[in-house]
Amino acid sequence: MIYKEGDFVRTYLLEIPDYGSGTKALLDNLKRIAILDSNVKAERLLDPKYLTAMRLQFRERSSKILEKELPHLDEESKNTLIAILLHEMLGLGKLDFLLADDNLEEIVVNNHKDPIWIYHKEFGWLITNIFMDSEEQIQNYANIIARRGGKQITVLSPLLDTRLVTGDRANATLFPISGKGNTITIRRFRRDPWTITDFVKNHTVGADVLALIWMCMQYELNIIISGGTASGKTSFLNICLPFIQPNQRVITIEDTRELLLPDFLHWVPMTTREPNAEGKGGVSMLDLLVNSLRQRPDRIIVGETRSQKDAEVMFEAMHTGHSVYTTFHANTAE
Ligand SMILES: Nc1ncnc2c1ncn2[C@@H]1O[C@H](COP(=O)(O)OP(=O)(O)OP(=O)(O)O)[C@@H](O)[C@H]1O
Ligand SMILES: [Mg+2]
Structure with missing residues (x-):
């Protein structure tokens, strides 16, 4: 967490390992191979059990491919690459990193131009250094969330209320109903409930x-x-x-x-x-x-x-x- 002179709110800095264009090309390639030979059934990804099985399968496959392509890669970098891959393929990309933090109560995407905001248990609202790539990406994530909850979000029904597979509450709205862009709001429920x-x-x-x-x-x-x-x-x-x-x-x-x-x-x-x-x-x-x-x-x-x-x-x-x-x-x- 950092506070920059002149800023109104503090920033939550998430360090996502930076990888060069060579690695990115390798990752894209890996994605293609992994998708091809595991023949994922998109409609079955709604099933949490299937999703877990797929995760395991991807992890094994990509680990083998990485070992072959980059034999000198150390264990830590290998695991990071696989984590990024899994987040991008089966999860909600960068949002997954935030969802993993137990200190966060709320994770909100307002549009792709503004950073993602979070509500921290101790420090309240903070901005992050994370951005969505595009409005399409936000809509795409909203779609994934909707389908996994057995719901849908479309131009005709642009408001979504549902739960993530983890049980967290999720809301999403589409432009132009939300004027600045597509939004996603996730209330992370406490893993150990209040008593x-x-x-x-x-x-x-x-x-x-x-x-x-x-x-x-x-x-x-x-x-x-x-x-x-x-x-x-x-x-x-x-x-x-x-x-x-x-x-x-x-x-x-x-x-x-x-x-x-x-x-x-x-x-x-x-x-x-x-x-x-x-x-x-x-x-x-x-x-x-x-x-x-x-x-x-x-x-x-x-x-x-x-x-x-x-x-x-x-x-x-x-x-x-x-x-x-x-x-x-x-x-x-x-
Ligand atoms: N007594 C408390 N002390 C500290 N944190 C709390 C307390 N009660 C609730 N919280 C936290 O505040 C957040 C909001 O709580 P909750 O979902 O119960 O609010 P709500 O009023 O039902 O919200 P909404 O209006 O969105 O339905 C949650 O992350 C919760 O863990
Ligand atoms: Mg409530």
């Missing part, structure tokens, strides 16, 4: 407040968690969920899976789906809410209430005697 004790220790919430919430949940009151964007609503909802008694049937409804309940709970997770290109097959929050009422739930958890319609059905569900927990985007409780 109640974490929140007490870092002074997010006191034990007395938690005790009150526990009582409210025990006696089946409804709970709405509201706050600004990225203020920690979903995390807070999540840490409260273990308060639900294990003999209660829980149904969660979300656009993208973020909520994680402990194994001992009786839980049915449900997620919405975008309609396909012909406008068919869509499953909305509203559909799921209405449907969940017929699944005899004791508790309904709606990841995020966004539209007026969602809210209406949610209140309807509360009226019918179910306890509902949800998050709202709002600045105050009023």
Whole structure:
């Protein structure tokens, strides 16, 4: 991390090994060979198991080819070259390097002219020294992300909400809906989830407040968690969920899976789906809410209430005697 005199924000410097044009030509060649003789099925790359198998296969193949072409290459350089190759062929290129850093909460691409921004756990928003090559590349990555999540992003449906294979939440928008270019926003979820004790220790919430919430949940009151964007609503909802008694049937409804309940709970997770290109097959929050009422739930958890319609059905569900927990985007409780 560096701070340059006169800059408004600090820079997160990522050192990606620089390789000369000779190496680049070799890498391109290697890509071609590896693709040719492994006959990758593009449509199967959506399957995480297949993807892992392909990674292994590529790693072995390219390692053999490199040993033959560059017998004097040391182990470290060889591994770096293979990593670059894998990121470019099966992953999200340079984004993968950022996705590997546990200190980052958010990774955002605004267009190909501006650097990628990140939100660091400790230092907040930082710019990076990484750029996307072109608008097409951003769209291409958005497409890969969409397809792996079983969704699509096109001129006709230029907004995407989904999850990466790793579980991180991803959003993408296309120009001209996003005026400066195509965007990608990735919320890296914590590999080790927040717990109640974490929140007490870092002074997010006191034990007395938690005790009150526990009582409210025990006696089946409804709970709405509201706050600004990225203020920690979903995390807070999540840490409260273990308060639900294990003999209660829980149904969660979300656009993208973020909520994680402990194994001992009786839980049915449900997620919405975008309609396909012909406008068919869509499953909305509203559909799921209405449907969940017929699944005899004791508790309904709606990841995020966004539209007026969602809210209406949610209140309807509360009226019918179910306890509902949800998050709202709002600045105050009023
Ligand atoms: N109490 C906390 N202390 C420190 N970091 C937190 C805390 N709660 C949440 N975070 C971190 O803040 C980020 C945003 O959290 P979260 O996704 O829960 O927010 P949100 O309000 O649901 O956001 P959105 O409005 O985008 O849905 C996450 O990276 C999370 O790990
Ligand atoms: Mg949220």
